[in-house]
Amino acid sequence: MATRDLGRLGKAVEARRVKLFSSRLKAATAAGMSKDTWKRVENGEPAQLGTYAKMEPVLNWAFGSCEAIAEGGDPLPVEYVGSNGDVTMVSKPQVASAGDVKTAVTISAFATMPDATIGSVQAQAERLVEELRKLGFQIEDE
Template sequence: MSAPRDLGRLARAVKARRLELHPSRLAAANSAGVSKDTWQKVEDGLLVRDVSYAKMDPALGWVVGSCMLIAEGGEPVPASYHEDADGTFMLSKIPPSLLPEDVRQVVTDSAMATTANLTVREIRDLSERIVEELRKRGLLPNGS
């Protein structure tokens, strides 16, 4: 079970980051693919759908799921983009405080935000496979 959401904390973090990256709330909302009203609600500390937070994360330079981490007392996970001969890809460091359940939630939020045709079972299976792969690589603790 996740921690209670501190939407005021999230509001402050989103606004501060938006002011660093975007000339206006409208520009940030357009970059994220959400309405200006939805972005305003987040900055006002009001609840929006989880999929909206997932859409906002990349516009803020964060890995999807970072808004939820902030609201639950954690820190955003910065995303960095790199190019090679095969194209552009994202790299990020998994913070040591990230738990397997956090990874599952990030995968679920990401899948819901980007892939309309996955079933709940497919999303759950994807989450479990990712957690297991991260464990094999020593990036997540065993158990849970």
């Protein structure tokens, strides 16, 4: 079993909270907990599993995402959609920047084709971004 890194989890929770809420208090209120409890998680201190379960929907993460992060993984972004009193969790696609895609292509190309020229790899990266957009993937401009 992997070692739990609560500091890593705390940093991820804080980064996500800053994107979604104007304050720690607003995030904590939305999760139904005190801002002090939320702060303890962000500081990498241990919390009850129920605390994480309250935070995950507020952060638009699937249940179990906090544990995954603490064990070295990544959260699963989701949306919670309500209808007629029911709430459904829906997977949310990750959004990549064009720069991320180009970096991934460059690393991959040079790892598999060491004789490729920089120009050909850059052209390949540009083309991939274009093709992904045509397929409907959300690729943000740099």
